[in-house]
Amino acid sequence: MRSFAACLTLITMVSAASLAQAQQPAAPAAPAALSQKQMMMVERLQANALQSRLGLDVLESLTTEIGPRLAGSPDEARARDWAMAKLKALGFENVRIEPFTIPYWHRLVENAAITSPAPQKLYVTALGGSGPTPVGGLEAQVIGFPDVASLRAAPEAVVKGKIVFINERTVRTQDGSGYGVGVVKRAQCQSVAQSKGAAACVIRSVGTDSHRFPHAGGSARSRDGANLANAAVSAPDADQIARLLARGPVRLRLEIGVETKENAPSGNVIAEIRGATRPDEVVVIGGHLDSWDLGTGALDDGAGVAIATAAAKLIKDLPMRPARTLRIVLWGSEETGLHGGRAYAAQHKPEAAKHIVAAESDFGAGRVWRLETDFGPMAAPYALALHQALAPLAINPGPMQSGGGPDVGPLKELGIPVVELSQDGTDYFDYHHTPDDTFDKIDPAALAQNIAAFATFAYLAADSDWDFRAGR
Numbered sequence: 001m002r003s004f005a006a007c008l009t010l011i012t013m014v015s016a017a018s019l020a021q022a023q024q025p026a027a028p029a030a031p032a033a034l035s036q037k038q039m040m041m042v043e044r045l046q047a048n049a050l051q052s053r054l055g056l057d058v059l060e061s062l063t064t065e066i067g068p069r070l071a072g073s074p075d076e077a078r079a080r081d082w083a084m085a086k087l088k089a090l091g092f093e094n095v096r097i098e099p100f101t102i103p104y105w106h107r108l109v110e111n112a113a114i115t116s117p118a119p120q121k122l123y124v125t126a127l128g129g130s131g132p133t134p135v136g137g138l139e140a141q142v143i144g145f146p147d148v149a150s151l152r153a154a155p156e157a158v159v160k161g162k163i164v165f166i167n168e169r170t171v172r173t174q175d176g177s178g179y180g181v182g183v184v185k186r187a188q189c190q191s192v193a194q195s196k197g198a199a200a201c202v203i204r205s206v207g208t209d210s211h212r213f214p215h216a217g218g219s220a221r222s223r224d225g226a227n228l229a230n231a232a233v234s235a236p237d238a239d240q241i242a243r244l245l246a247r248g249p250v251r252l253r254l255e256i257g258v259e260t261k262e263n264a265p266s267g268n269v270i271a272e273i274r275g276a277t278r279p280d281e282v283v284v285i286g287g288h289l290d291s292w293d294l295g296t297g298a299l300d301d302g303a304g305v306a307i308a309t310a311a312a313k314l315i316k317d318l319p320m321r322p323a324r325t326l327r328i329v330l331w332g333s334e335e336t337g338l339h340g341g342r343a344y345a346a347q348h349k350p351e352a353a354k355h356i357v358a359a360e361s362d363f364g365a366g367r368v369w370r371l372e373t374d375f376g377p378m379a380a381p382y383a384l385a386l387h388q389a390l391a392p393l394a395i396n397p398g399p400m401q402s403g404g405g406p407d408v409g410p411l412k413e414l415g416i417p418v419v420e421l422s423q424d425g426t427d428y429f430d431y432h433h434t435p436d437d438t439f440d441k442i443d444p445a446a447l448a449q450n451i452a453a454f455a456t457f458a459y460l461a462a463d464s465d466w467d468f469r470a471g472r
């Protein structure tokens, strides 16, 4: 970390150049400079964040004492109880659960094997929303496709009765864009294959690793009613199937058993630092509390829970309360369909105009490398001020457009400004939704940098009168 003041001139130039490149409407000429008090508080927050163990301790506690916490399960309920106790113990106010219900899906049995021509067990996991196979499994010939588009284009006659296998690779990227492409097959194989009379769907895991861990994922229940058996195999297993298919016909056996339930309990856990002078104005930061069930959800999204909680606690420990209310939201049931994000937006829609800005951390625990903002065109000076404040953490100015993180998507749809502190996701999809998403994968220094970044953003948004909607 360099001295904060020494950075300012250079940062202003860099930020201004970057903002100009973003081709947004012209901002007011004078950038909003940080006041002496803001600079002091930011410097203090960043120093404290980089020295504190609180985020790491929160994450260790969640992943150890609760472990996997599938949406709608008794484990997710234990996680809500854990969060209530933790947030109260840290001294936050208005700690509460906002409950909702979801369609529940849970794996019971998942087995797969190549039966011919070279028999071997495969490492497979059922994807969320998968239907069951007949008890004891099904066996069928495999038909391979490079992607969903080619499955869509295939005649029904060649697909009918076969196990569809999609072997599309996920490209490793810093910003996660490779996942955006790769995930299409996970979302669509089931319904497209079912419409052509396929026996089942097996995809190459949406991941960038070369280990024999399959990657889970998907919805609780398919929105279009598809219920075909739908599973992902590990990358080396996908390679093996592909090499055999290049030689001739291949047969697989697949057995999947699932349990489903309507109206399973879930909920968002909320805590606050009430604002000193404008308590009805709310700044939201958070992560999602649920995880897939194969690992302990350290990266996805225990890290987000820890980052938001620890950042808010650092702000709480300042001598003065911020002017606005800072609200931590730990969303439930993100993984199976953004249920918590939607429930929060529906419940708080009447107060949407009083939501100043929102941000979620849900991309692991890699270092934050840039700030994306989705503000009104006249709010550019506030983006510039945030860039200045974040520069000592080696965070670059990013584009003036942002999704803000999955669970704040529904808030963005209500017109609430969002930001995203973009994390380095180069390795994220090596572990994402696998049994390997565990606490040991966390880099404590990178986690602390994330907390410093969130504390900086949240403090400046909460202890100011900045209007991020300006010019809309």
Ligand SMILES: [Zn+2]
Pocket (backbone or CB within 6 Å): 288, 300, 301, 334, 362, 363
């Ligand atoms: Zn997540």
